[in-house]
Amino acid sequence: AVRLEESGGGSVQAGESLRLSCVGSGFAFDRSRMGWFRQAAGNKCDVVARISSDGSDTDYSDSVKGRFTIARDNAKNTLYLKMDNLKAEDTAAYWCVAGARTEIVSPPRGRQGTQVTVSS
Numbered sequence: 406a407v408r409l410e411e412s413g414g415g416s417v418q419a420g421e422s423l424r425l426s427c428v429g430s431g432f433a434f435d436r437s438r439m440g441w442f443r444q445a446a447g448n449k450c451d452v453v454a455r456i457s458s459d460g461s462d463t464d465y466s467d468s469v470k471g472r473f474t475i476a477r478d479n480a481k482n483t484l485y486l487k488m489d490n491l492k493a494e495d496t497a498a499y500w501c502v503a504g505a506r507t508e509i510v511s512p513p514r515g516r517q518g519t520q521v522t523v524s525s
Contacts, residue, residue, distance in 0.1 A: 407429075407430075407431045407432045408429065409427055409428070409503060410427065411425060411499060411501055411518050411519040412425070412426050412519055413425040413426050414499060414520045414521045415521070415522070416522040416523075416524065417491055417522070417523055418524055418525075419493055419524065419525045420490055421523075422488060422490075423491065424486065424487045424488070425485065425486040425488070425501075425519055425521075426484070427441075427486075427501030428481075430482060432503060434503070435458060435479035437504045438455060438457055438458055438507050439456050439475075439477060439484045439501060439502070439503055439507065440453070440456070440501065440502050440506075441455075441484075441499055441500070441502075442500050442501075442502055442510060442512065443497035443498065443499045443521075444497055444498055445496055448497075450510055451466060451468075452466055452507075452510055453465070453466055453473065453499070454466070454469065454473055456477055458479075459479075460476065460479075469488075472490045473486060473487065473488050473489070474486070474487040474489075475487075484501050486499070491523045492523060492525075495521060495523050496522050497520075498519070498520050499520075500512065
C-alpha cells in the first residue's frame with residue numbers, strides 16, 4: 406500500500422525557516438511526480454509546489470515562489486520542502502502527495518500531515 410509520512414513541522418516566528426520531509430513507500434517513488442499541498446483552517450486546500458520524478462522540473466504557487474524550495478532524494482524515497490522567510494499566512498497543515506494525486510487538490514484523507522504555525 407502507498408504510504409507517505411510527513412515530518413518537520415513546528416511553531417516558528419515570522420522570518421524563520423523550516424524543512425519538511427516526506428518519506429514514501431509502497432510505490433515507485435523514483436518514477437512518481439510528487440507535490441506538497443497545504444490547508445489553513447477555514448480555507449481551501451492549495452498546491453504549494455510540485456516536482457517531476459527526476460527533480461528536473463518544479464512549479465510553485467505564486468504565494469511561495471522565491472521563499473520555498475521543493476527537492477527530492479530518490480535514493481532515500483524522500484521529498485523535501487525547504488521553507489524560508491516564513492510568514493503568518495504560511496500557517497497550515499501540510500501534506501505530501503504522489504503521482505496522479507498531485508493533480509487532485511484536496512486534503513488527503515486519513516492523514517494529519519504536518520502542522521506549520523508561524524507567529525508574526
